[in-house]
Amino acid sequence: MKKVLITGGAGFIAHHLVEFLIKNTNWEIISLDRLDYSGNLNRLNDVMNQFSSIQKKRVKIIYHDLKSELNPWIVSDIGHVDYILHLAAGSHVDRSIKFPMEFVMDNVVGTCNILNFAKTINEKKEN
Numbered sequence: 001m002k003k004v005l006i007t008g009g010a011g012f013i014a015h016h017l018v019e020f021l022i023k024n025t026n027w028e029i030i031s032l033d034r035l036d037y038s039g040n041l042n043r044l045n046d047v048m049n050q051f052s053s054i055q056k057k058r059v060k061i062i063y064h065d066l067k068s069e070l071n072p073w074i075v076s077d078i079g080h081v082d083y084i085l086h087l088a089a090g091s092h093v094d095r096s097i098k099f100p101m102e103f104v105m106d107n108v109v110g111t112c113n114i115l116n117f118a119k120t121i122n123e124k125k126e127n
């Protein structure tokens with residue numbers, strides 16, 4: 001069974017993606033999110049309500065802010081993944097004009113941290 005890591009899993013786009021993947025695959029899903037003003041676990045909860053307990057068990061929630069690199073505890077909590085779908089982002093345009101550095105940290109540094117994590121997965125495969 002494939003395993004996918006979805007960053008920003010509690011966001012608008014990603015919670016629909018989680019619903020789609022539960023309905024259309026047998027994959028295990030890990031949602032990683034820091035749950036800020038735009039991330040809301042209730043969204044995930046609302047979509048999960050339609051599924052059986054077996055389907056619900058395919059989704060695991062991890063709390064992490066991607067401004068920081070993924071530490072060994074988070075990495076071990078995630079385990080091996082086959083795919084990473086990176087949807088964590090600062091998405092509020094007006095706020096990005098007011099607080100640009102916050103958006104550089106979330107969208108540039110955060111992306112770099114997830115790419116570094118992806119590299120470690122490939123390194124493990126090669127060894």
Ligand SMILES: NC(=O)c1ccc[n+]([C@@H]2O[C@H](COP(=O)([O-])OP(=O)(O)OC[C@H]3O[C@@H](n4cnc5c(N)ncnc54)[C@H](O)[C@@H]3O)[C@@H](O)[C@H]2O)c1
Binds near residue numbers: 014034036066105
């Ligand atoms: N919503 C749209 O119509 C739309 C259209 C095209 C592209 N996109 C893109 O899709 C992506 C997701 O958009 P969205 O509308 O779902 O945004 P959203 O703001 O609803 O969700 C973003 C999620 O990322 C999380 N997040 C932000 N920074 C984080 C960090 N540093 N660490 C961990 N989690 C963090 C937030 O908590 C939130 O749950 C963005 O890149 C956006 O530009 C969105």
